[in-house]
Amino acid sequence: MAGSLKVLLVGSGGREDALAWKLSQSPLVEHIYVVPGNGGTERPGSGVSNVSDTAADDYPRLLLLSQRLGVGLVVAGPDQAVVDGIEGYFRGSGIPCFAPSREAAEVEGSKAFAKDFMKRHGIPTAAYETFDSYLKAKQYLESLDYRVVIKVDGLAAGKGVVLPVDKKDAHRALEQIMVHGQSGSAGDSVVIEEYMDGNEISVLTFSDGKTTRTLPPGQDHKRAYDGDCGPNTGGMGVYAPVPFVSATNMEEIERLLLQPTFRGLDADGRRFVGMLFTGVMLTTSGPKVIEYNARFGDPETQALMLLLKDTDLAQVLLSCTNGSLSDVTIDVSSDFACNITVAAGGYPLDYSKGGAIVLHTPPKDVQIFHAGTTYIDGQLVVSGGRVFSVCATGSTLRKAVSNAYAGVKSIRFDGMFNRTDIAAKSLSLL
Ligand SMILES: Nc1ncnc2c1ncn2[C@@H]1O[C@H](COP(=O)(O)OP(=O)(O)O)[C@@H](O)[C@H]1O
Ligand SMILES: [Mg+2]
Structure with missing residues (x-):
């Protein structure tokens, strides 16, 4: 890291470790402070360190901390921060904060709001009603x-x-x-909506309020066990891009879903600046929005960061906050990337914390991002349900998947489990 930019990154998951990893490659960046971070984001000597004495949702204190540290960019990871309106605490402070306004983030904070918004702007989504x-x-x-x-x-x-x-x-x-x-x-308040049949994909789009840039689509695996069985989780693995999503599909998604969303938010006085995650169902009657998230998706981000090649992520995030995204190049690799979640036994229900982790050096080209880990007395231990995101790229989807699975072997702890069929459905269609 050669630059002088100090970044404050809010969050503690695999997404944040991946963002810190990519930000640390930026020639602009000097240091990344992660609040509160995890076992992977404490890398003394590599310019990434945790701040453990400030709560991730104490926004006034995060502002004071940023001022004290001389931070020049704040990045919000988790949904809570964007929905709480972290951006507003930094507005007028001179410190750019990569997050939508609280008003724009309502597309994530309230499903009823998001559905009414889509109806008002003619954005295809499942039929619904809201009830109190x-x-x-x-x-x-x-x-x-x-x-x-x-x-x-x-x-x-x-x-x-x-x-x-x-x-x-x-x-x-x-x-x-x-x-x-x-x-x-x-x-x-609940939304009751029509069940949509189809293939689900995740679409991540940077926006500076005028210009938008969409990354290759990813596919997450929500259920805990192989064959899409078991309870829903925060995500057990993802790959990108998705081979069955054509350029025509993406053009349709841009035209029918994404652009009307950004235009609609702007028209409603809720201009969206930041990262918009759109959950999309590809149905027989065209693509439809499942939901919006107003921040980077987890586990999608971990895989996508590996595809950003020489892209300067700090520059991209800064350009979103100052309306100059159109001047910035986002260099996306033609490779595939895969991210396997390694979870603690029992997740997403009860699981035990504190178990010791043995972590060997993974094969070259595998990136192991930490999620639910922490150090206790110098020992790396389990502290969350999703413990690691094991990521790799490959020139084909098959290679990316097998490289990532090879990386899983570098991790050992009692009760660990992962799905063994990430991308299997897509691979069987190739
Ligand atoms: N209308 C729908 N039809 C089919 N599946 C759906 C529908 N809405 C949601 N789902 C499934 O449920 C998951 C969670 O729903 P989502 O709206 O993304 O809420 P959240 O991520 O806040 O839990 C989705 O990823 C999708 O797999
Ligand atoms: Mg969702």
């Missing part, structure tokens, strides 16, 4: 003759969406959320 009243929701459910998805309105750490298999199951889920308060206040 259990009785009305129940009646609506009764009146439908198609499969539904039930979503709590607010942030719910990936646990706010139920995919009932039949009507009885749907009624049970609705009661859990609206009567028994299973999701707390996030579930005071």
